[in-house]
Amino acid sequence: LYFIECGVEYTFARMLMLSADEARFERASDQSLLIYFGQQITRKTNEQVRRLLRLLELEPVVGVRNLHPAYCSLLVKFDALQWPHEELEEKLREYLKRLEEVSLPEPRLVEIPVCYGGDYGPDLDEVAALRGMTPKQVIELHASTRYLVYFLGFVPGFAYLGELPEALVTPRLATPRKKVPVGSVGIAGNQTGVYPFETPGGWRLLGRTPLAMFRTDREGLSLLSIGDQVRFVPISRERFAALVSA
Amino acid sequence: MSEIHVQAPGLLTTVQDLGREGFGPMGVSPSGAADAIALRIGNQLVGNAETAAGLEMTLLGGTFLFPEGAVLALAGSDFGATLDDSPVALWGSFEVKPGQTLGLGPTRTGARCYLCVRGGIAVKTFLGSASTHLLSGLGGHEGRALRKGDVLKIRAASGAFRKRTVAEEALQTLSPRKVLRVTPGPQSEWFPQAAQKLFYASTYRVTEESNRMGLRLEGPAITDGTHRGAHGNAFGDARGSALGEMISEGVSLGAVQIAAGGLPIILFVEQQTTGGYAKIANVISADLHSLGQLRPRDEVRFDHVDWETSRSFLLELENLLASSISE
Numbered sequence: 001l002y003f004i005e006c007g008v009e010y011t012f013a014r015m016l017m018l019s020a021d022e023a024r025f026e027r028a029s030d031q032s033l034l035i036y037f038g039q040q041i042t043r044k045t046n047e048q049v050r051r052l053l054r055l056l057e058l059e060p061v062v063g064v065r066n067l068h069p070a071y072c073s074l075l076v077k078f079d080a081l082q083w084p085h086e087e088l089e090e091k092l093r094e095y096l097k098r099l100e101e102v103s104l105p106e107p108r109l110v111e112i113p114v115c116y117g118g119d120y121g122p123d124l125d126e127v128a129a130l131r132g133m134t135p136k137q138v139i140e141l142h143a144s145t146r147y148l149v150y151f152l153g154f155v156p157g158f159a160y161l162g163e164l165p166e167a168l169v170t171p172r173l174a175t176p177r178k179k180v181p182v183g184s185v186g187i188a189g190n191q192t193g194v195y196p197f198e199t200p201g202g203w204r205l206l207g208r209t210p211l212a213m214f215r216t217d218r219e220g221l222s223l224l225s226i227g228d229q230v231r232f233v234p235i236s237r238e239r240f241a242a243l244v245s246a
Numbered sequence: 247m248s249e250i251h252v253q254a255p256g257l258l259t260t261v262q263d264l265g266r267e268g269f270g271p272m273g274v275s276p277s278g279a280a281d282a283i284a285l286r287i288g289n290q291l292v293g294n295a296e297t298a299a300g301l302e303m304t305l306l307g308g309t310f311l312f313p314e315g316a317v318l319a320l321a322g323s324d325f326g327a328t329l330d331d332s333p334v335a336l337w338g339s340f341e342v343k344p345g346q347t348l349g350l351g352p353t354r355t356g357a358r359c360y361l362c363v364r365g366g367i368a369v370k371t372f373l374g375s376a377s378t379h380l381l382s383g384l385g386g387h388e389g390r391a392l393r394k395g396d397v398l399k400i401r402a403a404s405g406a407f408r409k410r411t412v413a414e415e416a417l418q419t420l421s422p423r424k425v426l427r428v429t430p431g432p433q434s435e436w437f438p439q440a441a442q443k444l445f446y447a448s449t450y451r452v453t454e455e456s457n458r459m460g461l462r463l464e465g466p467a468i469t470d471g472t473h474r475g476a477h478g479n480a481f482g483d484a485r486g487s488a489l490g491e492m493i494s495e496g497v498s499l500g501a502v503q504i505a506a507g508g509l510p511i512i513l514f515v516e517q518q519t520t521g522g523y524a525k526i527a528n529v530i531s532a533d534l535h536s537l538g539q540l541r542p543r544d545e546v547r548f549d550h551v552d553w554e555t556s557r558s559f560l561l562e563l564e565n566l567l568a569s570s571i572s573e
Binding site for chain 1: 267268269270271272273274276372373379381382383384429430431432493494495496497498499500501518519520521525528529530531553556557560561564
């Protein structure tokens with residue numbers, strides 16, 4: 001088994017942007033359309049993605065089967081027997097005109113306890129060395145930021161969180177690990193995230209959370225949803241153990 | 247409820263239906279039968295709804311005891327099935343008497359064989375589907391492949407059963423293809439002419455690292471042309487070249503992405519939902535089931551079709567499915 005994470009490291013605001021409100025359509029397959037809101041990862045373009053997602057969830061289009069939001073795009077999968085691309089595009093353009101009237105839910109603030117360093121965060125020391133900091137400073141910086149859940153993707157419950165403080169931006173590992181333990185908290189480029197399942201992965205691991213990111217026995221299943229705010233809270237090994245047994 | 251006792255699970259046998267759509271915002275891919283056409287026909291043959299859950303076997307089939315009997319159909323590839331040591335045919339329904347055992351062996355044709363049972367396999371659904379999602383351990387029978395000693399329940403079916411058959415011509419038309427028809431991927435224009443030419447002219451081989459998440463191919467690498475780094479392209483922005491950086495986006499079923507090193511990976515039913523590699527092409531809907539029958543070392547090629555053609559192939563396939571099974 002293998003998995004491929006999103007390509008490479010990003011700098012969130014480096015790339016040029018198309019005019020802010022101009023959405024661009026691209027056919028991804030004979031049963032899907034991609035809608036791009038520019039080509040830059042900003043909170044503004046991501047907000048447009050979330051507005052369109054929200055509107056399509058509130059007022060579903062018959063024959064639309066799935067939605068895949070990402071940083072600045074939304075993939076719409078549809079029943080190709082019901083919709084030729086051009087007709088669905090026309091329909092979606094009506095939705096796009098109404099984005100300003102969509103009110104996004106008040107963002108939740110979710111705190112995620114993390115035990116940093118040691119065998120839970122095997123890359124902490126190296127990240128500190130690479131960025132000319134002490135491990136303690138890395139922890140403080142990582143835990144002092146309020147992150148946005150740009151989207152969930154890759155595997156169930158994996159939230160792409162941004163943006164990492166500039167001082168922590170670090171390329172991913174040259175060779176990905178074959179197995180990243182469940183709950184590992186990693187960084188890559190200026191993203192950070194928590195692995196909900198044991199998967200291969202190339203992000204640098206700073207710590208681990210005892211919380212289950214994806215559980216079938218609770219409503220919503222995923223601990224995080226698109227648009228949430230996240231803060232990491234450093235905890236001790238003892239606290240980690242206590243939370244696991246709770 | 248009647249039962250299926252798993253005496254031998256085979257190499258990788260999972261409960262699958264047509265998958266769970268609609269949970270992309272949570273990062274959950276649909277999963278579902280790798281050869282959905284085979285499962286749909288198998289279900290029709292035993293008088294089920296096409297969406298009923300069956301068993302998907304991979305490369306090597308299992309051995310199953312039916313203490314109370316059942317009505318079964320096998321669809322997909324030929325795994326040399328026997329009922330108490332007498333051969334049973336693919337693509338037809340047959341009755342199993344109480345206490346009889348169905349045995350399957352290694353494949354003689356493609357990668358997957360489906361065992362459909364009248365009534366369907368009864369498992370607790372997850373997000374509205376019985377499909378197993380192996381990576382996350384969700385859905386299906388305890389979220390995993392079957393093991394020796396597992397006991398599955400069969401849903402009760404209503405009404406009398408009448409034997410059904412599928413037209414031979416339909417099976418011919420639906421047989422898995424090794425020349426996969428594709429439409430352009432969302433980043434196909436990022437690949438220079440020479441790279442596209444190479445892609446469409448080459449034969450690729452399916453590697454052992456292929457599974458329900460994706461098929462990893464080996465063959466001529468698409469490294470031609472531009473290199474990583476920000477520079478202008480057809481869209482006049484700075485997204486970089488085909489093999490360079492791109493921003494992660496939603497990925498579609500059957501997407502042919504060119505990974506680092508230039509080799510194609512076809513994203514499949516248990517795919518990651520988003521990804522950051524450029525997609526040169528996408529397998530058309532009418533050929534997705536063929537992917538489910540590809541084995542390691544099989545050779546494939548890609549054939550470019552336009553949007554209208556891909557749509558007409560899908561319509562043809564659906565018409566065929568609707569008209570080819572009769573009592």
